[in-house]
Amino acid sequence: MNNSLQFLKYNLKKYWGYDNFRYPQKEIINSILSGKDCLVVMPTGGGKSLCFQLPALLQKGLTIVISPLVALMENQVLELRQKNLPASILHSEMKKRDRTFTLNLLENQKLRLLYLSPETLLSPPIWKIISHPNLIINALILDEAHCLSQWGDSFRPTYLRLGAIRSSLIKSKLNSSQMAMKKESMILPIAAFTATADNNTQKIIQEYLQLSNPKKFLISPYRDNLRIKIKTIWTPRSRKKQLINHIKNKNKQSGLIYVRTRKDSENISHLLNELGYQNKAYHGGLEASIRRNIEQDWLEEKIKFVVCTSAFGMGINKPNLRWIFHYQTPLFLSEYIQEIGRGGRDGKLAEAITLISEKTGFFNPEDKNIKKYFLQRRIKQYQEALKIIKKLPLQGNIENLSRDKQVYLSILNLSKQLYWLDPFNYQINLKNPQENIKFLIQKQKKLVRLTEEYMGTKKCRWGFLLDAFGFPQGRDFSCGKCDNCEVSIHNNFK
Structure with a gap:
């Protein structure tokens, strides 16, 4: 693969019309093309999608983009199709003829980018096609990766099963005699992109996606406008x-x-x-x-x-x-x-x-009632997970469980009481369940308290946010424009 700067800039101009990359787009693209895992925290509007779309177009095979919302996927696919680029989408709201057309393109390896939700990817019919030994996959992209931490133990439990995808795909591809002769071709990098991830969220993304020594690109969310x-x-x-x-x-x-x-x-x-x-x-x-x-x-x-x-x-x-x-x-x-x-x-x-x-x-x-309601609902879910764990077999298949129980499995996974043998089969490993669930509850309360501290702080709003999200410059930062900075400036001029 020719990933020289001149080659990348030629394709950037060809497909997007830009002369130069913004930092760190070129560096992220090179990491993906080199088969390295990435964790990218880049502000909204910073050009994240180009970082995985361009390398997808420069390689043979398919890049899978896992995204949380249909509207988000449709916007990106529409822009790519307007450029006559081989991208498509799969979701439950599609018309039957559109779905059939996309599946035909997928099975005949005529796509470079396929957008789908975690739930669609891990629906048995789609997973069967994706994991077929002859379908070449060159990268897995998780867009809006903070959703794994934010939603994985509540109403989108499928997110916490994504970490088992890579090993399962590699195993299925290597069952093919062709792939077994060239095992090094199955590097299959994972790149996680988000605009928001504090240190704790970054750790959860890295651990539960099973990222291997990821290259981190952490860009400050500060916007002076x-x-x-x-x-x-x-x-x-x-x-x-x-x-x-x-x-x-x-x-x-x-x-x-x-x-x-x-x-x-x-x-x-x-x-x-x-x-x-x-x-x-x-x-x-x-x-x-x-x-x-x-x-x-x-x-x-x-x-x-x-x-x-x-x-x-x-x-x-x-x-x-x-x-x-x-x-x-x-x-x-x-x-x-x-x-x-x-x-x-x-x-x-x-x-x-x-x-x-x-x-x-x-x-x-x-505000107090809303906070109490959401916090109590989350705590109740965690406590219910402790009860349900006693009723589940130590090993099982998630397809045999109701949606409520699938949420409980995700909570157990997050509390390290359960791990995934593959994207569908789990194993329970009881180890201090009471203490681990208690830790999750305390973490939720701590995050709520942090929001309360932010709302009541007298320091620079942006400084507080930068510090909370792990950017050291936040401790002494002053934007000069937020309500607190305006008061400070006014008092200094008295």
Whole structure:
């Protein structure tokens, strides 16, 4: 494989029209082409997708891209197809004829990139095709890799089975006499990409994907055009008033309003529509076709803003997003920085505003109640996992279990009570189950406390975030633009 700089730049210009790479795109591409595992933490809008799309086009065989959301996959595949590049997608919402067409391309090895979710990849019919000895696979890509840590032990348990994929694929390919003669050709690198991963998340990604001495590319999430403000409110009425006043001033600019629950998404959207501010509610409970239509209406600015849960926005590129308004406090900093990071991708000023209840929550316990609800629900799941472990065989196949039990298996996997023999078969290995589950619960509480500390800090907002996500410069950092820095500058001039 010719991966010289001149060759890479020629193909960059040919397919994407760019003259030069941004750091560290070239370095990541070279690592993938050299068969090395990678862990890439790069801010939204930093050009992550090019880092795995370009090497896929320069090699024979298939690059599998595992991605969490249909909208995210469709956007990338559409852009590739517009360039006449051999890429496709598989998901449960496809029409039968489109699915049949893609499967035909896959089986005849006419694709270079295939996008699918963890659940689709590990559905038995698709896995049978992917693991066929004659199908050449040259790389596995996990896009939005923080989802493995964030969702793997809750509603997307398949994520924690991904670590068993590489060894199973290599084994299936080496059963072929052709491949057995050239074992070194089955390096099969894994590259994990995300915009957000603190030290703990990086460790989980590395351990549960079974990355081998990965090359790490950790780029600061700081954006000097993203101005952060936290506003304390005292009553439910004050919370609504702050939002309405904001919309009055910003209703001609593109924005997002984040809430924590589906019910709040519907209620706040209805309230603003009644006041004459046209918008849509968006959450994971809507049908896929409705979600796609809302996304398209927002991208085309038929509506200026969406009232949404965390289900909205991942991977959707809207450069002129001018404001992000958190009507309620996020539970974790990982989701918060993901959500505010969608603003101002065009380099122009964007605002990120969060409303928080005063500390006691006496007059408005909304934030406290939401935090308590989600934390208690997670703790209950962990405790249920301890009960279910006694009812499961020490070895088994996940296809024989209900979805609820599959979630419990993921919790046991995360607490090191279970490991995967392959992507479908597990083995339970009991070792201090009470202590290990207790550790997971304490870790969840610690992450929630960290968000509370951030909302109440008097230091630079960006400095706090950089420090929390493992960037040493955060300890003494001052952005000069967040609400805390503005107060500090004002006091210094008194």
